[in-house]
Amino acid sequence: MSEHTEEAKRQAKPVAPKVKELIAKTLSVTLATVDAEGTPNASYAPFVEIDNKFYVLVSFMARHTKNLAEGRKVSAMFIEDESATKQVYARERLTVEASTSQIERDSDDWNNIVGKLKERHGKIVDVLNDMTDFILIALHPVKGAYVNGFGSAYFVDANLEIMEHRNDINHTQK
Template structure:
């Protein structure tokens, strides 16, 4: 392959379905939140997606729930399973900055999402949805990045569409 072909391949955008396929293969998201003092917390939560919003049912027994309930921005990540990756340094991943908001208990949205969570994750959702320390959080995408290999990183918009190649930082050798 000549230099021109390599450059064209590097700049070629992956098709949007790749992003959607990664989300569809994932049952839980990795969460990154901060508390009022700016202390970081990482965790995870099972999710469902409706339209362009991600929903999680989370307990106040977890630090991330207060951080999200307080409306602090959060980052979520979908990442290829380690056992399925060909190269551990280049795992396929989607990282999204989000704006969280709490869904009112027993609202139409609450009922719709809890039913979808039960359909996706099983009857345990009935049990935890009845517990008063569990709240439903909507995570609205703002922007993000999608990586599917070395030199293959892209900016993603709030609709999870690929915008452009992330060529703001180039890998360099000694």
């Protein structure tokens, strides 16, 4: 590999603020959960990020809520809007493995987080907050991956900091 190529790869490594920028411009998180029988469920929920944790206000009418409430692991993906991407195969995205916990209704934490959700998503949060089938779940990142283009994939830690370039799988051609 040429010196120029090595230097370009080194300079291409994003810094944590790129991860934070993606999170800030994404309004909902894609959730992959499993139920007690191991049946997968893909869904989404609007979220708010506070101190590297993600909070979702979700209804028991949705399949993913029971999976989240029962403390099962979740995979959460924050992904660039399709209409904004230059190449659909290389959409910017952050995928994290996370554990979950439930926030006690009407606690100080509940009220603070619901307030932040309202700031981010509007008055609809007041309506949802008043419905008793809605619960507040925290997603606690464990580890993950950030991708911002072809050959530009990185491992991230629980604090959503870039750890290293994912170079364990190399693309090859026929």
